Amino acid sequence: MSTANKRAGTLFLKLDGELQEAKGEFTYNLGLPKREAIVGADGVHGYKETPQVPFIEGAITDRAGLELKTLQTMDGVTVTLELAHGKTIVLREAWYAGEGTVKSGESEIPVRFEGQTAEEMS
Numbered sequence: 001m002s003t004a005n006k007r008a009g010t011l012f013l014k015l016d017g018e019l020q021e022a023k024g025e026f027t028y029n030l031g032l033p034k035r036e037a038i039v040g041a042d043g044v045h046g047y048k049e050t051p052q053v054p055f056i057e058g059a060i061t062d063r064a065g066l067e068l069k070t071l072q073t074m075d076g077v078t079v080t081l082e083l084a085h086g087k088t089i090v091l092r093e094a095w096y097a098g099e100g101t102v103k104s105g106e107s108e109i110p111v112r113f114e115g116q117t118a119e120e121m122s
Contacts, residue, residue: 012082026058030118054118062107072100079113091115
């Protein structure tokens, strides 16, 4: 069965190669500079670039073997997000940047990892 037209759906989140139980929708940013227009009284003068932090953000399911403190103190990890259409996002030298709040109704932990660099791999 071909999946040539598949664009979304199943995804996988790994922290230093360890598969996590990912939930719902994830967002990511490669950390490329953000461009913003410079406008004067006489019109557009050009743009400026400001740095952005590369990140991967979403939610995982809490489980018996997962220690919240260990998750919250992660630093220097490689985070990979494998998407349904075959693209993988790799965030390197990453740290946990979330609050550490757990929602008991669905055993959900919102997670955010920020890092030094990110790249898109096909």
